[in-house]
Amino acid sequence: QVQLVESGGGSVQAGGSLTLSCGASGGDFGSMGWFRQSPGKEREGVAAIRTDGILTYADSVRGRLTISQDKAKNTLTLQMNSLKPEDTAMYYCAASKDKERSLTLWLRTGGDESDSWGQGTQVTVSS
Secondary structure, eight states, X not given: XXXXXXXXXXXXXXXXXXXXXXXXXXXXXXXXXXXEEOTTSOOEEEEEEETTSOEXXXXXXXXTEEEEEXXXXXXXXXXXXXXXXXXXXXXXXXXXXXXXXXXXXXXXXXXXXXXXXOOOEEEEEEO
């Protein structure tokens, strides 16, 4: 089973930037993604990428957040720019063994049927 460890969360003011990283070890994966959850809300998909390079974003973050992966280092990164207070949440990294997963559906379901999850990293954006 793939083990995931997130880092890079923190507190910033609106308009600021943060970079989240997720280190993966212990197995192979076909897709990786970022998901987030704030108190009282369901988990939602943010961005996801497959090993073939296909990627997708939630409409709420497109143009502000950028997902990338370093296959050699088994690292997933989420560059977060122009952050808004509504981006405040616990951010989780997830992995799936499915190399042909529909990323749009995966985001829409909030990461259902993921094979591994990280422990999460908190992002807080103040106005």
